[in-house]
Amino acid sequence: MTAVLDAAPGTGAVVARGRRARARRRRAVLLVLVLAVVVVAVVALCVGERTYAPTQVLRVLLGEQVPGASFNVGVLRAPRVLTGVLVGLAFGMGGVVFQTMLRNPLASPDIIGVSAGSSAAAVVAITMFGLSGAALSLVAVVAGLGVAGAIYALSWRSGVQGARLVLIGIAVGAMLDSVIGYAMTRAGIYDANEALRWLTGSLNSAFWLGVGPLAAALALLLPALLLLARRLPALQLGDDAAAGLGVSPDRSRLALLLVAVAAIAVATAATGPIAFVAFLSGPIAHRLLRGTGTLLVPAALVGALLVLTADLVGQHLLVHRFPVGVVTGVLGAPYLLWLLARTNRSGGSL
Amino acid sequence: MTDPVHTLAVEGITVGYDDRVVVHDMTLEIAPGAVTAIVGANGCGKSTLLRAMARLLRARTGRVLLDGTPIDAMPSREVATVLGLLPQAPVCPEGIAVADLVGRGRYPHQGWFRRWTAQDDAVVEQALVATDILDLADRPVDELSGGQRQRVWIAMALAQQTDVLLLDEPTTFLDVAHQVDVLDLLVDLNRDRGTTIVMVLHDLNLAARYADQLVALTDGRLYAQGDPSDVVTEQMVRDVFGMAARVVPDPVSGTPLVLPMGRHRTGRGAQRTDDAGATVPPVELPAAQPVP
Numbered sequence: 001m002t003a004v005l006d007a008a009p010g011t012g013a014v015v016a017r018g019r020r021a022r023a024r025r026r027r028a029v030l031l032v033l034v035l036a037v038v039v040v041a042v043v044a045l046c047v048g049e050r051t052y053a054p055t056q057v058l059r060v061l062l063g064e065q066v067p068g069a070s071f072n073v074g075v076l077r078a079p080r081v082l083t084g085v086l087v088g089l090a091f092g093m094g095g096v097v098f099q100t101m102l103r104n105p106l107a108s109p110d111i112i113g114v115s116a117g118s119s120a121a122a123v124v125a126i127t128m129f130g131l132s133g134a135a136l137s138l139v140a141v142v143a144g145l146g147v148a149g150a151i152y153a154l155s156w157r158s159g160v161q162g163a164r165l166v167l168i169g170i171a172v173g174a175m176l177d178s179v180i181g182y183a184m185t186r187a188g189i190y191d192a193n194e195a196l197r198w199l200t201g202s203l204n205s206a207f208w209l210g211v212g213p214l215a216a217a218l219a220l221l222l223p224a225l226l227l228l229a230r231r232l233p234a235l236q237l238g239d240d241a242a243a244g245l246g247v248s249p250d251r252s253r254l255a256l257l258l259v260a261v262a263a264i265a266v267a268t269a270a271t272g273p274i275a276f277v278a279f280l281s282g283p284i285a286h287r288l289l290r291g292t293g294t295l296l297v298p299a300a301l302v303g304a305l306l307v308l309t310a311d312l313v314g315q316h317l318l319v320h321r322f323p324v325g326v327v328t329g330v331l332g333a334p335y336l337l338w339l340l341a342r343t344n345r346s347g348g349s350l
Numbered sequence: 351m352t353d354p355v356h357t358l359a360v361e362g363i364t365v366g367y368d369d370r371v372v373v374h375d376m377t378l379e380i381a382p383g384a385v386t387a388i389v390g391a392n393g394c395g396k397s398t399l400l401r402a403m404a405r406l407l408r409a410r411t412g413r414v415l416l417d418g419t420p421i422d423a424m425p426s427r428e429v430a431t432v433l434g435l436l437p438q439a440p441v442c443p444e445g446i447a448v449a450d451l452v453g454r455g456r457y458p459h460q461g462w463f464r465r466w467t468a469q470d471d472a473v474v475e476q477a478l479v480a481t482d483i484l485d486l487a488d489r490p491v492d493e494l495s496g497g498q499r500q501r502v503w504i505a506m507a508l509a510q511q512t513d514v515l516l517l518d519e520p521t522t523f524l525d526v527a528h529q530v531d532v533l534d535l536l537v538d539l540n541r542d543r544g545t546t547i548v549m550v551l552h553d554l555n556l557a558a559r560y561a562d563q564l565v566a567l568t569d570g571r572l573y574a575q576g577d578p579s580d581v582v583t584e585q586m587v588r589d590v591f592g593m594a595a596r597v598v599p600d601p602v603s604g605t606p607l608v609l610p611m612g613r614h615r616t617g618r619g620a621q622r623t624d625d626a627g628a629t630v631p632p633v634e635l636p637a638a639q640p641v642p
Contacts, residue, residue, distance in 0.1 A: 010475045011472055012469075012470075012471030012473075012474070013471075014475055014478075014484060014487055015449045015453075015472075015474045015478070015487060016468070016471040018447065018449050018487050018488040019449060019450070019453075019466075019471065022447065022450070022488075233454050233457070234454060237440050237441050237443070237454065238437060238439065238441040239406075240401075240404075240437030240439075240440070240518075241436075241437050241441070243404070243405065243406050243426070243435070244404060244406075244430065244433075244434060244436070244437065244507075244516075245430050245454065245455070245457045246425075246426040246428075246430030246431075246457065246458040247457070248426055290445045291443075291445035291446045291447055291450065291490060293450075
């Protein structure tokens with residue numbers, strides 16, 4: 001084969017055509033995801049012990065006083081749906097950043113013990129120190145960051161490798177689970193009930209009071225994550241190739257890790273660790289978009305969709321009311337098994 | 351090339367991993383605008399030297415100089431516009447299209463807020479044309495053969511538009527036809543764009559044929575540097591690889607050809623016969639000048 005250098009067209013027309021086709025597909029998938037989130041959110045606002053028409057819901061949202069609906073929708077359901085969307089976005093985006101950065105679909109914060117860190121700290125704070133409210137959330141966020149830092153430090157051996165970090169993270173997670181178990185056995189019945197939210201994840205305590213701080217924190221963290229994630233495409237090619245492209249792998253990873261953990265921990269502080277949402281969103285987004293760009297935004301949308309849908313199912317479609325984390329747990333566990341079986345054979349990554 | 355030719359040199363560098371020193375106090379200048387191959391036995395520090403030059407490893411002592419400036423003191427993005435690297439085992443993201451992967455080579459040329467431009471499209475397309483894979487532009491990289499994939503990675507390095515290109519064993523895992531193919535492509539680049547090429551190569555014969563300059567290492571020290579026909583001698587093969595060998599002129603290229611002599615099947619190795627069956631004395635190539 002002889003290569004013709006700079007002789008042939010090389011105007012970029014061929015490359016541009018393919019790139020635009022992929023961008024169109026990506027936009028279509030994103031549009032469908034946004035619409036799906038909106039539809040499920042509207043359904044979640046309408047449906048309940050009393051079901052309202054979408055027009056009534058709209059009137060409530062526009063600030064009108066509608067007898068009954070103003071309370072049921074405006075006070076109970078709207079903050080629940082909004083919280084679900086926000087934590088879904090955070091879990092989805094934080095999870096896919098972990099998975100992409102560490103080049104391992106198992107490296108999601110809910111698998112490697114970061115969420116368990118927030119939960120353990122919260123449960124201990126509730127049952128042993130009687131904390132609640134903002135102080136409790138703060139403890140959960142700090143603990144999430146601390147555990148992530150510890151896992152990172154423990155897996156450091158002249159650089160961090162995805163597989164080693166996953167194994168250490170799973171071990172740390174198991175240790176934290178036993179801390180939770182210990183704290184629960186010592187807890188009084190009321191505390192145990194409150195602490196339960198930190199084990200399965202639930203939207204039951206989502207009120208307007210908590211939405212503001214959550215939205216404010218994520219309005220800061222998620223754009224920061226998107227900005228930092230401009231280095232992800234280089235990092236994805238391996239540390240050597242990333243360095244060749246002028247991206248310092250360790251520094252970029254640390255920055256991404258910090259912001260992603262902060263987002264995950266803030267969301268965990270609001271609803272508890274909703275099982276497997278961080279873990280599932282990235283792979284689902286990847287399957288939908290197959291090679292048409294970064295997965296942060298699509299995974300965030302998938303996360304929101306997962307949380308809303310699972311909450312709707314848990315609230316209304318089952319015999320009993322289940323917290324959202326139970327439903328996502330049922331969805332996620334088989335996928336985890338399948339993934340473990342598959343990676344043994346092929347060692348795939350996002 | 352209108353750009354000034356960039357220079358790359360190492361000055362007394364010592365490099366290692368943890369408590370093991372792999373490259374000892376090495377000083378070396380890479381010939382600008384030439385193809386240089388680094389050769390040596392397994393574990394002699396070839397890849398470590400290349401990794402230090404690509405600033406993947408920090409030297410314990412000494413410095414790597416790019417255009418006379420210590421490379422550690424330069425912003426890494428700026429270095430990445432001059433010095434490209436094709437590592438030994440880059441990771442291919444699942445499902446990515448060829449053109450998108452090649453496009454990642456544009457990263458150092460993009461700022462925090464600069465978007466993709468028509469110029470980027472053109473550069474990527476030229477890289478695809480140069481590596482003869484434009485027809486694969488929209489195919490997922492996972493579906494390609496090993497030889498095609500290596501072309502994709504080289505195209506990515508080309509899209510980075512650097513005047514110096516470092517390659518860590520670019521021919522590993524390729525069959526002989528694809529090895530030659532990749533080396534031809536690199537020589538094309540060197541001729542047509544004036545790209546300075548530095549590569550670690552395992553195959554001494556291909557290195558001698560394709561490189562303008564050979565750098566031979568032994569035990570983390572520079573053994574010889576120079577024109578392949580000066581560097582590759584029977585003595586050098588014995589010193590560097592610890593192996594007896596005959597060195598004859600390559601009938602295809604005239605460059606030195608190493609014929610290894612193991613313990614078996616070397617019955618006629620000491621002698622050579624010409625077409626008429628008469629014994630021909632061993633070919634003597636000039637001895638390399640070991641670097642002090």
